């Protein structure tokens with residue numbers, strides 16, 4: 541039997557404890573191995589898959605850079621299963637718009653452009669319940685939580701698979717027939733604008749576990 545999957549959560553800043561909690565809830569059913577807080581290059585080298593949580597992408601990148609972890613994170617995300625949620629999605633992206641003056645460091649592994657804080661400030665946070673066929677045939681709707689979230693405003697590689705789109709109009713400044721993209725998959729990468737770790741619904745975590753397992757098989 542294959543050894544149990546070891547999933548790490550980047551624990552420099554942000555909502556890492558919530559992801560660890562969500563993975564913990566799946567541990568037995570999914571036969572997960574250690575669920576690890578990753579803070580160093582050695583810690584990263586010891587996991588099979590990684591979640592980069594929500595938080596503040598500029599701070600997270602700065603801390604990672606100071607710890608000499610940024611290049612290792614980039615290398616990891618190039619080939620190993622990696623999921624970025626919210627700020628984590630920004631870090632994975634090839635390009636970000638509406639960044640702070642002077643720009644910000646990104647891992648540049650996911651060929652999309654994200655717009656930071658697309659939906660406004662903290663007070664404009666919102667939830668929306670959407671059908672999510674990517675979670676399985678006949679899957680019940682999922683409650684999506686958005687907190688100063690980015691949106692994916694352009695997809696720059698045909699291999700990027702759109703997974704979830706908001707209804708047209710939500711968070712958009714320009715009239716457009718299709719809504720903003722808030723979840724994509726690309727090879728070994730999953731990027732989501734929302735925070736599934738803030739709900740008790742673990743289906744997105746399960747999606748990532750299955751994706752990671754398939755990628756590593």
Ligand SMILES: NC(=O)CC[C@H](N)C(=O)O
Nearest residue numbers: 594595596597626627688
């Ligand atoms: N909840 C979040 O992760 C917000 C992300 C934040 N707006 C950023 O740019 O990093």
